[in-house]
Amino acid sequence: MxxxxxxxxxxxxxxxxxxxxxxxxxxxxxxxxxxxxxxxxxxxxxxxxxxxxxxxxxxxxxxxxxxxxxxxxxxxxxxxxxxxxxxxxxxxxxxxxxxxxxxxxxxxxxxxxxxxxxxxxxxxxKASEAHLAEAQAVAQQKLDPRAVMDRHTEQAAKRFRMALESAPDAIFLIDPATMRFIDANETACASLGYTREELLARGPDDIKPLFSRTRLSERFDRVLSGQPDAGTIQTLHQRKDGSTFPVEVSLRPFAAEGKSLMVVVARDITARQLAELHLKEANERFQQFAENINEAFWIRDLEEDRFLYISPAFETLFRRPVSSLYQNARAFLGAVHPDDLERVTAAFVWQREHRQGIELEYRIIIGDHVIRWLWVRTFPIRNEQGKVYRMAGIAEDMTRRREYDERYRTMIQASLDGFLALDTQGRIMDCNDAYIRMMGYSREELLQLSIADLDFRESPEQAAEHIRLITERGQDRFETQHLHKNGRLINMEINIHYRPDSRGGQLLAFIHDISQRKQAERTLHRSVARYRSILRAAPVGIGVLVHRVFQEVNEAMVRMTGYRTEELVGQSARMLYPTQADFDYVGMEKYRQIQTHGIGSVETRWLRKDGEVIHILLSSSPIVEDDLAQGVTFTALDVTASKQAEQERLVHEASQRDALVREVHHRIKNNLQGVIGLLRQHITENPGIQPALESAIAQVNTVAVIHGLQSRLPQQELQLRELLLEVSNAAAAMALVPHSPTIQDTQPGDVWLDSGATVTIALILNELIHNAFKHGRHADGTGVTITLSGDDKLTTVHISNPGDSWPGNLNLTTGTGCGTGLDLIRTLLPRHGAQLNLYEDGVMLHAELVLSAPVIHASEYAEPI
Missing domain, CATH: 3.40.50.2300 (Response regulator)
Structure with a gap:
């Protein structure tokens, strides 16, 4: 039910x-x-x-x-x-x-x-709205409540006032001299949200936001002086929490113990103000309703047998002025069809005698013998004592309805849905052919049954209660099952309306066979259950996105991301991506593949709720082909473990490769040192070529030094500081000087040589340092100094040795005046990132090798130049 x-x-x-x-x-x-x-x-x-x-x-x-x-x-x-x-x-x-x-x-x-x-x-x-509820009840019966509201306004106000007077009011005792509360009742405390102790620590100005202390003192003085208009105030009281509410305050002075005190009674008038507002709104609606309805509406005083109100629609309906009824309450009878006059007159006499409403249909004659059918209903209105003293009525033109009845019946018979007309006891009064075919009964058989005989779900008692509720509400729509004549149950959707009439009313029901829909719903339910079972069992994350917003995710997706289902659903997928760039790339690439191939797959990164970054293989397919607006389904496979394994494999291979490279460098260094030994033997055997061989030995030794350094390091690049030290030591050894040169290092950090420039810079440094030892005044090399300064952006290697001057015609750009060594340096010098400056000061000869990017950089790993 x-x-x-x-x-x-x-x-x-x-x-x-x-x-x-x-x-x-x-x-x-x-x-x-x-x-x-x-x-x-x-x-x-x-x-x-x-x-x-x-x-x-x-x-x-x-x-x-x-x-x-x-x-x-x-x-x-x-x-x-x-x-x-x-x-x-x-x-x-x-x-x-x-x-x-x-x-x-x-x-x-x-x-x-x-x-x-x-x-x-x-x-x-809501007692204060009782008069409005009565007016609405009349309106529901197609009565205009404007005139009725006039009758109830005074009654509702009296009832509202009685309710207020019977309610406990907030009462305060105030000392005007100190402007403090002396006493207050529980209602006062409760209405303001204070305890008794908190309230007595305050004064009236603490609870009246619209009155300053000065204004209150002036008001109290006027009350104490006996001014008649000073004892009542409508204002606001402020609660402890800061909220306010309207009150009506009554002030009365009295003397106690030689003091002039003030008794204040405060009444919460929130409900009254709301009621007044509702009453105003009801009167406005009443006026709008009365002036605009098509039906004639009236209110008649039974004691004086006169009309109190007649709506303007009377003139349209009867083609007579409203004033004629105000002058003669029976004037409307002059328009009643002679065949209906006796019946209509008797009905209104019965109404007056029994003080009960009536309902009847009759004809009136207007204009040039035009006949109209009227449906007239009247309703009793009671006074405060419950006595019926007025009658409201409404007259509706039902001429067209009578014409429509036949059309309506034709339509009912043509309907594919079943139709039943029931009385208020549930007995079948009429049915259409569609319902006859639906149930397997003949028309005669159905007219002998009630709805309780056919409804499988409701007992006779439940059916009777259901009908009662429908007549109260006016309509209902529900699903049930009817029993076919052969015993088969048919699923029905019933849309039923109550139509009141003079015979007690009818229930008109349209009945739709929803057996196929129910079967489809069961099939869909099983399909949904299977779908959700697949989602639960799937080892990979699965979900649905619409405009890249999660609509549904499975348990594997929850475990993968660390978020709860409710934290994901309704949120943008952006929440899972570490950067906006990752999110944009996946959207562009995946949807490009979907538009091209119907499915998109891309590898990306997701950020779990705990902050861990995981690698995901994401595959998506549109729910509706060629319509991405309907959303996509996706699978997410966590490939973090396989990515880590691949990375570990690459690191291991790189380690093996570095070890092999270092071994090659070591062997090259050993072979070069062997070559140096052979060249030294040739110096002994062929003294005439000693200078050329020593120069070659110095250059080969420099290369051997580089390979020796690279055989000890896990990468091909070298620190400039370390290379300079090794080359200077090797050059000192080749020059047979007893002391290595002094190196002054002022660099704050490490500067690395590009792997492609290492050999070139080493050979240049070797030639410059070797020349400093060879051509300096002091053969033991004690006058040679090397300074390393600058940073990873610009580094200078400064080599100085005692000497008079460089050759006068020296020009590094053209090569003029350069010996073999400087000519080699000029040839080797990189075009970008290296500059050689030579100058003298009369005592020392100076060579500056200035290095910058791309020859040097701060990190030990960079792309080779």
Whole structure:
């Protein structure tokens, strides 16, 4: 049996399926399911549900809490929140009950029942709106409530005033001299949120934001002096938490113990102000409604037998002025068709005598013998004592409806859906051919049955209660099962409306066979179950993206990233990428492959929640071919372990390769040293070629030094400092000087030589240092100094030795005046990153080798020049 009409506002398919299943199982009517706030407002406006189950975090312009605020304000519809988080900031915005996912059926049942009961209680407690509720009840029966509201305004105000007078007020005792509270009752403390001790430590100016201490003192003086208009104030009181509320304050002086004290009674008038606002709004709606409805509406005083109000539509309907009825309450009878006059007159006499409403159809004659059919209904209005003293009525032109009845019946018979007309006892009064074919009965057989004989799910008692609820609400839409004549159950969706009439009313039901849809739903449910089973069992991450926003992920994806499902779903995939560049590259490359090949695969990096970077092989395919807007499915394979294994293999191979290279350098050094030994033997055997051989030995030795250094280092590049030391020592040894030259090193850090320039720079340094030993005045080399200065951007090797001057015609650019050694240096000098400067000061000869990029750099690894 349906207990309430409930709207679901949710964007998660699993939650929607569970809620719809639970509502059907517990006989609630689900009037619809939407996924956005705007859709919820539109459906609520059309259907006006009894309760809304609302997801807090809705997509779109309106979230669930904002949508609920509008529903409560605009339609007075209660809301039960469904939250996928326990975020306090979010839940604090929700004034209604909130159910946190996941929830059990027991929790859902309690929450739904509590929400419905709470809203019903709030409706009963709104006594100040009783007059508005009566006007709305009349309007629901197509009555214009404007005149009725006039009758109830005074009554509602009296009831509201009685309720206020019976409620406990806040009472304060104040000493005007000290402007402090002396005493206060519990209502005063509770209304302001203070304890008694906190309140008595304050004064009236602490709770009245609109009054300064000076203004309050002046007001008290006026009260004490007996001014009659000073004893009542409408103002605001401020609670401990800073919030304010309107109050009506009554001030009365009295004397005690020789002091003039003040008794203050403060009454919270929030409800009254709201009631006045609602009453004003109701009167405005009443006026708009009365002036614009097509039906003739009136209110008649039974005691004086006169009309109190007649709507303008009377003149359109009867073609007579409204004034004629104000002058003669029976003037309308002059338009009644002679064949109906006696019946109509008797009906209105009966109404007056029995003080009960009537309903009847009759004809009137207007203009040039034009006949109109009217449907007239009247409703009793009671005074405060419960006595009927007025009657409201409405007359509707039903001429066209009578014409439409035949068309309507033709349409019903042509409908593919079944149709039943029931009385309020559930007995079948009429049916169409589609329902006859659907159920296997003949028309005569069906007209002998009631709906309880056909509905498999409802007992006769439940069916009777269901009918009662439909007549109260006016309509219902629900699913059930009807029993075919051969015993087969047929799944039905029924849309039923209550149509009141003079015979007690009818229930008109359109019945749609949803057996195929139910079968499709079961198939879909099994398909979804299999799909989710695959997702759970898959060893790789699987999910769905729409516009690169996660819509669904499996457990493997959760384990892989370290995030919970709710932390991923609804978020952009950007959250998993270490950089924006990674995110952009994957999007561009993957979607390019999808557009070209229908599937995209790319290797990338993801950042886990704990900060660890993992390597992922990402593959994607569109859900709908050639329509990426519908989203893509993806698989994510963690290849971090295989990447690490590959890296370890490359490191091992590089280590083996470096060891082999060092061994080659070592053997080359040994062979060069052997060559140097042979050349030294030739010097002894051939003294005439000693200078040329010594120069060659020096150059070969320099190369041997370089290979010796590279055989000891794990890379091919050398530090300039280390190379300079080795070359200078080797040059001193070749020059047979007893002392190695002094090297002054002022560099703050390491400067590395490019691997492609190492041999060239070594040969240049060897020639410069060898020449310094050879041509210096002191044959023992003690006058030779070497200075290393600068940084990794610009480094200078300064070599100086005693001497008179360089050759006068020396020109390094053209080679003029250069001996063999300088000519070799000029040839070897790199075109970029190296410069040689030669100068003299009369005592010393100086050679400066200035080095910069790309010959030198700060790191030991760089691309060779």
């Amino acid at each position: 349906t207990h309430a009409r409930i709207l679901i506002v949710e964007d998660d398919p699993d939650t929607i399926y569970l809620l719809e299943y639970w509502l059907r199982a517990n006989h609630y009517q689900c009037i619809g399911t939407v996924a956005t706030g705007h859709e919820a407002l539109a459906l609520a406006n059309a259907e006006h549900p009894d309760l809304v189950l609302m997801e807090c975090g809705l997509p779109g312009e309106l979230d669930g809490i904002e949508t609920a605020d509008i529903l409560l304000e605009r339609y007075d519809i209660p809301v039960l929140y469904l939250a996928a988080t326990t975020d306090e900031a979010l839940l604090e915005r929700a004034p209604a009950a909130c159910l946190t996912k996941p929830f059990s059926e027991r929790e859902l049942r309690r929450a739904v029942e509590a929400a419905l009961d709470r809203h019903a209680l709030l409706i009963r407690l």
